[in-house]
Amino acid sequence: MDGALAARPGRAAVSAAGRRELVAGAVGGIVESFDWTIYAVLAPFFASQMFAGDDGLTKLLAAYAGFAVGFVVRPLGSYLLGRVADVRGRRFALVVSMGTICLGSLLIAALPTAATIGVAAPVLLVLLRALQGVAMGGENPSVAAYITETAPPGRRFLYSGLSYCGAFVGNVLCFAVVGALLLVMGEQGVVDGGWRIGFVVAAVFGILAFWVRSGAAESGEFEAGRRAAGPRPKVLAHARNMLAVFLMTTGTTVGVYFGTVYLPEYAAQVGVVHSVATNLEMIPGLLALIAAMAVSGLLADRFGGMRVFRVGALLLAAGTVPLMTALAQGWLPVWAVATGYLVLGVAPTTAVANVLYSEVFPVEVRVVAMGVPFTLAVALFGGTFPLLAGSLAALGGLTAVPWVAAATAVVTLLGTLLFKRG
Template structure:
């Protein structure tokens, strides 16, 4: 791959916004907090839909077939991923031009506002087919937000973290996503304990979306205190727009190979993530191993252990190298997923043990990919160049995974679900050999 630095050493972005705290880096802790807290909220707002889908499907989708209603709810989960690449481009361009902090604030406003709208959405019994249509429209707004959030956070952490701690900070920042999942399962567990499954299905699910919106307001306050990336600020120039656009195109051409590698490497990470953190309670229930409430509560300890493992993976990568650490995790997922979940289905392994093993294998690639991918691209195009292939892979394969898995289960082929996840990880392991580390990394 051509060295991106040889194309142009000049920045191609417009001058960043001057409002807000002064740009700076220091030890990066304030910026790490802003990235992590925002990740908690974005993850909660996004994932609460998936974990509540089995409960609100009967109210929000017309018809009499419960399986069709659930598939409709999961389709609503999947369509939000469709616009993620578009959101990655639009919000990514804003982040690459006006600054990381501005993009992070914008994405938080969008997803939090959408959560309040979901909480107030009328049911199908009240407005008929308009209910699922509005639900899909709101999910599209959330998809736009999430499309810009993850790559903007990746660029922000990459540019503000101390060099010796980059991957530790990567693991900590992305642990906000896991904390958001833990909060989702925790909130749902409390709702089920207080209201019961019937109460949650009979409108109690709206509480989850209200909590999501309120958390968003908290995150906005935290992000207001964060500073802009010095690396971004140093690269901003007043170059004419025509010159800037030409330089950006040249940088994208030079980055094409790495963008392809990001797309293929994300495949296994996102499938394993949504299998292990979102669909697993439903998978266990399908196998007759636990009820929905039991499966939801059982996720709390494994997800907590995942956060610890992600921090440990970051420390390991800072000392031994990120590529080797990512490959090890993807290789373990490719080899271990099928036997672990086959043993769980045969009741040789308890559900919680199989879940822990799967998530520990996932820890390294999940913890590192933020900085691992962002460092492949020059600062001028970093958010868009990382975000487009990343969000495209997440949308095509991660967002559709619960729906595909449920369709396989409904057709009597639930045993194929772990094979699907393992195959995706094998592809991603091979894709890491496509990566070419540019001179700026």
């Protein structure tokens, strides 16, 4: 009782600090999503420059493979930077990850083509993506812990949704930049080197995020846990919830990468012309998603995070195939499909996931315990989804892509049955 009374005078200060830390967390999401989306969206344009060979489809698949490699190494980064975050602090880990991501973008922008340095071009490209992947492996779990520990009481899921909004702000900026490049330079101009501008912009955003995070405060809950005496909790003592996080992330990460990264290419594959309009048509859906994330967070604070999460997973499972069929048949335009898919299914799951996952683990092992299964699922199912979908299309199985996404959403629903809160 005394502790609760003593905490009340400082509640306004805690709320103000929570807002500052919210910004510090969200800016990383902007940089992460811009960087990873710009690679995937520009892959059809730079593949011919960075990969040798005569077959355009083979070079595009090689570029998507480079996209996937960046995700394959994320679990390693989650463990390494997660350990740093759990020992040195959340803020320190977030600053390190952002500096690494920024450096990688700058080097990719300056990378010579395969015509200049031969096989070294794709090798260096993949290595740089792997370096960024290691950094990103610790990014989201550290942000999740940071927001969970600094958000005001009763507003954790709202802050979770707002912090994750940064990821989709990055998507909006990405599609706006790509649309502008195509509008100003034309498709051939982007192929001939205009794609490098996208990575320069990513590096500039990274520098700004690095500056914001350098001035953020450390989590008070982390500091209190570090000072507390007693044995350090064992990560594997939480194996059940770690497995649940892995399963619950499976369908949500596919939903995110299908709806925000691969959808323009999928639209092109089913007959919608890949053009400036295709990229710009993604923006209304992403803006609606940002608003829906905030609403989902408010609903989760009112009715419970798991309820909102399950509703979103159910809508992903039931709605993916009908929406993509409507796109393929020409019944709905790209912007309408993107909006429906992102608002109804992606928003409710991603808005609450950060806090829902991280709050069940002790502070001392929170980033590693939440981050390793999360990034493993993202690596296996999210980062590889454009490659899988492109491969299915190449084999004549394009119609199977929405069914794969829907099946992973069913896995997510099953994962919620394993999840055990305190």
